[in-house]
Amino acid sequence: MLSLPKLILFIxxxxxxxxxxxxxxxxxxxxxxxxxxxxxxxxxxxxLVLFVTGECHSNCYYCPIMKERRQDITFANEQQISxxxxxxxxxxxxxxxxxxxxxxxxxxTIDRVTDYVxxxxxxxxxxxxxxxxxSHSLSxxxxxxxxxxxxxxxxxxxxxxKLTTKMKETxxxxxxxxxxxxxxxxxxxxxxxxxxxxxxxxIDHKLKFVNLNEFEITEANVEILTKxxxxxxxxxxxxxxxxxxxxxxxxxxFKKSVIAIHYCSSRYKDNTQLKNRLLRRADxxxxxxxxxxxxxxxxxxxxxxxxxxxxxxxxxxxxSDYGFELDDYxxxxxxxTIFLNWLVAKRIGNDxxxxxxxxxxxxxxxxxxxxxxxxxxxxxxx
Numbered sequence: 001m002l003s004l005p006k007l008i009l010f011i012x013x014x015x016x017x018x019x020x021x022x023x024x025x026x027x028x029x030x031x032x033x034x035x036x037x038x039x040x041x042x043x044x045x046x047x048l049v050l051f052v053t054g055e056c057h058s059n060c061y062y063c064p065i066m067k068e069r070r071q072d073i074t075f076a077n078e079q080q081i082s083x084x085x086x087x088x089x090x091x092x093x094x095x096x097x098x099x100x101x102x103x104x105x106x107x108x109t110i111d112r113v114t115d116y117v118x119x120x121x122x123x124x125x126x127x128x129x130x131x132x133x134x135s136h137s138l139s140x141x142x143x144x145x146x147x148x149x150x151x152x153x154x155x156x157x158x159x160x161x162k163l164t165t166k167m168k169e170t171x172x173x174x175x176x177x178x179x180x181x182x183x184x185x186x187x188x189x190x191x192x193x194x195x196x197x198x199x200x201x202x203i204d205h206k207l208k209f210v211n212l213n214e215f216e217i218t219e220a221n222v223e224i225l226t227k228x229x230x231x232x233x234x235x236x237x238x239x240x241x242x243x244x245x246x247x248x249x250x251x252x253x254f255k256k257s258v259i260a261i262h263y264c265s266s267r268y269k270d271n272t273q274l275k276n277r278l279l280r281r282a283d284x285x286x287x288x289x290x291x292x293x294x295x296x297x298x299x300x301x302x303x304x305x306x307x308x309x310x311x312x313x314x315x316x317x318x319x320s321d322y323g324f325e326l327d328d329y330x331x332x333x334x335x336x337t338i339f340l341n342w343l344v345a346k347r348i349g350n351d352x353x354x355x356x357x358x359x360x361x362x363x364x365x366x367x368x369x370x371x372x373x374x375x376x377x378x379x380x381x382x
Contacts, residue, residue: 023251028268032251033260036180036209038100038131038153045276046097047129050087051075052113056105058135058159062186062225064218065104072109077277078371084119091124094280098129098152107136114149121150133184135159137166140173153180155211161185161194163201172205182209187250187263189215189230189242199254199261209260212250215243216266239266282370287330289341297367297377301345303338303352306360314338317356322348335373349382 024031027043041047054069074081076090091099099120106113117130131153132146146154154174158167174181183202187195195212202210216238217225231241247263254261278296286292291299303314311331315338318324322344330339342365349363367378 023248023255026262027272028265030248030251030263031260032255032257033209033262035262036153036182036260037129038098038155038180039211039262039264041098041129042100042273043276044097045094045273045278045280047277048087048091048094048096048099049075049077049277050099050101050116052101052103052106052116053109054104055108056103056135057108058105060135060159061228062188062215062221064216064220066218066220070104077281078369078374084116087116088119088123091120093284094277095284096124096128098131101130101132103133105135106132107134107138107142110142110145113151114145117146117149117151126150129153131155131180133157137164137170138174139170140176143170143174143177147177147179151179153182155182155184157184158198161188161191161198163194163198168201171201171207175206180208182207182211182260184211184213186215187212187243187247189240189246192246192250195246195250196253199250199257203254203257203259207259209262212247212261212263214247214264214266215240237266278370285370287339288327289329289339289344291342292370293367296370298370298374299342299365299367300339301342301363301365301382303340303345304362304364305336305338308333308336310359310361311336311338313359314352314356314361317352321355322352332372345382 026035035043038047051069052074054065054071054073056063056070076087077094079090081087081090099116101113101116113132120128120130129152130150132151133155135157156167156171156174158164171181171183183198185195185198199210217230217232217240218238225240233239233241233244244265251261251263275295279292282292282296282298286298289300293299305311305314311333315329315331318329318340328340331337332339345363345365353361353363363382365380365382366376369375
């Protein structure tokens with residue numbers, strides 16, 4: 001029988017194991033254990049999403065990346081960029097606390113990845129958390145290069161859920177560096193055997209986590225997945241039927257796991273991650289006349305004229321007849337557009353169209369992502 005001091009020591013040493021004996025709810029997700037730092041920051045919308053290249057050699061049949069992006073181009077969140085400075089600027093716009101580096105496969109261009117990570121750390125400080133996704137079986141030298149650049153976390157995706165000999169060797173070697181190492185895979189409903197093998201391997205080799213993503217049908221993979229008889233869960237969801245059920249079943253099997261196993265739902269990505277990131281950007285991007293929705297969209301009105309020369313005519317009328325000041329509207333000369341408060345636009349809409357009847361203009365209320373030429377999710381003509 002253990003003495004009291006030894007019993008206390010035993011409990012302390014095994015606290016993480018004892019704590020991880022149940023499935024917990026985290027946002028719209030389920031988890032055994034505690035979410036890793038990269039996931040915690042993503043939930044806050046505090047991670048810059050750096051799509052560092054669209055190139056990838058894995059050729060997974062379920063790849064969700066749009067065909068237009070499957071080339072060597074780079075995006076920071078929703079904007080295409082051509083320099084690290086632009087990525088830093090976008091990170092500042094969302095008050096980012098880190099970056100998630102994705103693709104394609106970032107390992108196709110490791111030098112570019114290390115340049116970004118090094119500059120991020122230099123600009124924002126060592127605590128700026130960078131994690132990387134890759135399906136590549138990295139060599140020890142490649143991982144050393146990534147680690148020395150300051151990478152904090154690496155997430156491996158065995159292509160087509162196949163743990164090849166090379167991928168196993170990579171995963172084993174990855175734990176020799178002082179970073180967080182895990183596996184992130186889609187939960188494909190008829191691939192339970194492969195997923196169980198992956199989770200068991202992660203546990204046996206003391207990785208930090210396994211992220212199980214709800215399988216989704218996208219514009220990029222809809223044709224092949226439909227031919228393979230995968231179905232969406234409902235008419236308002238891209239999630240594949242049976243994926244969530246399999247993920248919960250796997251969590252049940254491993255609810256005593258000593259590593260974190262995290263089921264990440266499709267709805268979570270929109271309802272939490274994207275929403276919070278848009279809210280952070282809207283806070284800095286919005287004009288004083290904009291209204292910000294709970295989803296981080298801008299509610300505003302726009303007046304669009306068919307010729308750039310009429311912009312001054314419209315703005316002069318806004319100032320002279322309706323008392324507008326300079327910060328009551330915004331001009332986008334590239335699109336011949338004037339943005340203004342949507343309630344004011346409703347109030348003056350008929351009147352200003354009557355007074356400017358000789359100009360071909362449209363007046364609309366829109367809900368828009370907080371970016372220049374941001375995606376419009378709602379449009380109401382006035």
